[in-house]
Amino acid sequence: MSCIDIAVIGVGVIGKRHIQEILDNDECRLVAIADPSPEAESYASSLEVALYREYRELLDEVRVDAVIICTPNHAHVEVATACIERHIPVLVEKPIADDLASARALAKASRIAGVPVLVGQHRRHNPMIRAAKRAIVDGRIGRIVVANIMCLAYKPDAYFDVPWRRRAGGGPILINMIHEIDLVRYLCGEISAVQATSSRRTRGHEVEDSAVCMLELENGTIGNISLSDTTVAPWNWDTAAGEDRKLFDYRVVPTHFFAGTSGSISLPDKTLWSYPGEKGRHLPIHDERLSVGDENVYANQLRHFVDVVRGATEPVIDALDAAQTLAVTLAVVEAAKTGKRIDMSASL
Secondary structure (H helix, E strand, O other), X not given: OOOEEEEEEOOOHHHHHHHHHHHOOOOEEEEEEEOOOOHXXXXXXXXXXXXXXXXXXXXXXXXXXXXXEOOOHXXXXXXXXXXXXXXXXXXXXXXXXXXXXXXXXXXHHHHHHOOOEEEOOHHHHOHHHHHHHHHHHOOOOOOEEEEEEEEXXXXXXXXXXXXHHHOOOOOHHHHHHHHHHHHHHHHHOOEEEEEEEEEOOOOOOOOOOEEEEEEEEOOOOXXXXXXXXXXXXXXOHHHHHOOOOOOOOOOOOOOEEEEEOOOEEEEOOOEEEEOOOOOOOOOOOEEEEOOOOOOOHHHHHHHHHHHHHOOOOOOOOOHHHHHHHHHHHHHHHHHHHHOOOEEHHHHO
């Protein structure tokens, strides 16, 4: 397979980002897009690519090797299932689904059909995350005791002109916190229990605008995530990691902290803290930077997807893995609603 022909379904902000990466990659080609919005026609015309208002028409009329799904959350499973039925590999944006049963059904369909599903938890393709993972696996910070994560930003009012962003499933827990939960799972281990609280007082939408959760991990680590899309602050991954500097301001500040018995790592400033000899708060603590190159994370994700489509590798996060991240995220929603501690063993 010399060149991968890709269709993109949904051309909002993230859909356009995927398209730009396709256009910049010599190993794949954009052959069609599907989007019912009025703005899609002029966008497709500017790209000189076929536009379909209905995604099923695209799938039935255009020969494609792969599809990238960037629809609103509630449509992810429907569109991905239609692709699997046609034996077309997919990259589906997170969250994989609105509910756990649908996510698991999609994972089962993928497994039975032998059609790979890659889920767009793009941070797993970031070299600094890979470097942090190596440092943790190599024991450089010992046993992780505490993880502390901030996801605090201000989304402009125009962001909420899109109705689904004000409704159930469109709030920052499923849009933003899901990334943080996935990072905790990837770097620290599986999550065994969840407690949380949330608020919608500031914006007054149907969904939350702020939340805090506490995570208990199977290995004894405890974690905390503070989240808001209505606070003026730089302490969020989009601002601090510089993954998309055209879309977000870039300020290098630490937002993610992983503290262990032998050292600690802060991200995305890539700092490893440790004592060179005896440990003690009264002694000088040493800091060093993790050796990490500056890479385009979305380009990395697309290259990985191309390899998945060609059968050269397995998805770094498949539908079943993403379903477990979703299970924890939905548990945060439930814990915030009920005030109860949610035992994740019932979701395994």
